[in-house]
Amino acid sequence: MSRLAGQRIVLGISAGIAAYKSAVLARLLKKAGAEVRVVMTEGAQAFITPLTLQALTGEEVRTSLLDPQAEAGMGHIELAKWADIVLIAPATADLMARLAAGMADDLLTTLCLATRARCLLAPAMNQAMWSHPASLRNAATLVDMGWQQLGPDAGEQACGDVGGGRMLEPEDIVAELEAALSGQAPAPGMLPLDTTPEHDDHAPATDAFMAASNDATPGALAGRHVVITAGPTREAIDPVRYLSNHSSGKMGFALAEAARDLGAHVTLIAGPVSLATPEGITRTDVISAVEMLEAVNATLPSCDIFIGCAAVADYRLAEVAEHKLKKVPGSPDLTLNLVENPDIIAAVTHREDPPFTVGFAAETRELARHAHDKLVRKRLDLIVANDVAAPNLGFGADDNAAVLYHLVPNGPEDPVASYTLSPRPKQDLARALFEYLLPLFQAHQPTRSPVAP
Template identity: 45%
Template sequence: MLAGKRILLIIGGGIAAYKTLDLIRRLRERSVSVTPVMTAAAEQFVTPLSVAALAGEKVHTALFDLTSEAEMGHIQLSRVADLVVVAPATADLMAKMAQGLCSDLATTLLLATDTPVLVAPAMNVRMWDHPATQRNLATLQGDGVRVVGPNEGDMACGEFGPGRMAEPLEIVAGIEAALGQGTLTGRRVLVTSGPTLEPIDPVRYIANRSSGAQGAAIGRALAEQGAEVVFVTGPATVPPPAGVTVVRVETARQMRDAVQAALPVDAAVFAAAVADWHVEEEARSKIKKTAGTLPALRFAENPDILAEVAQMGEGRPNLVVGFAAETDDVVAHATAKRARKGCDWILANDVSPGTGIMGGTENAVTLITGDGSETWERAGKDAVAQRLAQRIAEALQ
């Protein structure tokens, strides 16, 4: 799938740099040409000789190389590749990329290129969670930079959490998707995300605590696998992923209309936390507080979007995936929900107080299918999304 492609591989300075040796080997196995660039810090972790031996090409390290620069080498390097891959993408490199700084060969190449860029972040968990890094990440994704990982696990520093660089084969999958060679290339997938807001009057509404983080991660993971993603989102607190078609809604009824308009699709993932009810008659003006009197609100059921799509006849997606956010008897309630709704899969998660799941950065899910249930270890929402995207690709194949 990747034979003949050319990758400009920028290796950042982190302990995860050792994984790039295996990444180069995996790419060369697929007949990919790899041109390596190393930062000065990267040379503290892996040697240019090792990188050059595996890549079969010269390693570029210096911006002021007279031989190369006589031919504007940094401009040529930045434009002859099909894809620029930064692995590991350290916090420092990501910050410089987000701000457009160019203090060495690697950052100059990144600023001078109009070639698509894929980064594989790797850093300490506290560095990854820091608001500055998350702002830089959002800026890069807004600029169209693709991101694979990071994964969650034990770190060289002795801490545990998200920040481990994605494994070489995960990065290869990200490269395939970025080059239009992903496992979901040619597939159209619908994803719903975020909460819905059900108005009471012009200033009040009924909502829930969903941040939309898991839905955004799923949309991003599917897009990275090459899918055409229609992303229908309520008013989430996290931005939608890059590279998807975004449809913004507020109410459950608006979301149902947007979902119907997006069909047909190959698969549909209903990750939105849709309100079960709406106020039967929304007040046209603000309801005033009157001493000793409480307003009487009459509720009506919202449309069951998951059930409507799952129980369609002609035009039903090949795969319909729902979510079940439960606070008790999670698997039992989710299994019953799958049967009631008629969907193919349900991802059940425990959102009871104390779990930190709803609105948090991690998720712990149980995948329930017609063949039984499968509990996944607690992981960052990006890692959960990548695992789900891979399972969807396998199912559609």
């Protein structure tokens, strides 16, 4: 039986094109056995009708704070107390701004202020709106207030743009709720749901992610060996040309500094980058993917945490030309015979005694789907997904954003938990990433003893 069975869920719908997904979400929640009552903003009704949601839930849909019949019994307060979970999907930029400001100018925002239930939202907006500093500030404010943010995903949008801001698919949202109710200790960034029947005794939501980060003391990784790959690889074509990518290595170097500050012994395996070696870190320079794999293999006997942050080239030349390839007059095309490079991450995770392994997924579309696939296929403990199509983030930039995914042990069909790290300087993102992974690493129970200082 689904863990959502019997849960009382208020589904809030605001005015975005993704509101059409809310009908599917309502159906899935009902199918899982939840009691669902829908609250729609005035703008949401321009995208989907209350009658549709009423037919799917079997409950009257609330749309107005000033409904004389409902408010005769203080209906918005009654609804706020009734809920175990308040889930807003889609949550538009406007709604998030009003929630962050503490406004109560319609039924949905009013009940959010009045409830002591668990509150979650699934952002949905244009990629430029999502990356705007005001939207990011509001998202961070809501997380600080105790809201759990689900997504957003990245990919093609209704307006034709490509980037972050897509609402998670209904199935992914339901999986998040199932995982939170799995009976396991909540993952960092996932607040525990109160499943007791006494609804008036709900404790106010708190920021579990920040609570978990209390473990990130300066000595939290003392005696542990952290190995990090960073930067691009270069695959030679001839003595003067090569295949590569735009990775600068900044994220990997920031992670190395963060691990060092937590007391770890850090080995940084760097592709060809122009960055100075951080103080107190052992650095090995490599050029190609094959060289990087050799350097990684040399560290694994003592490695406790491996972070594959490097942008490793997927292919290399089957045979590197001994001399510079010359343009042939009358032959405008050049064919290169490529072979697949070794999979460094898979080589680490498929060992008999692998370290705690973190991978990266740099994507331009369908961020969640590709990250989920890589997480499972490569047996990762955690994957950090980046939307490299987002402006001013990712390759070469000083700032970055990420969505973290990992499997919840013993959850329903191994559901995937996620946590979004909003755009910030890469040094700050690196620290936040370690704050998140520390409880996961501790639960991983590595078999190696800490190395001597």
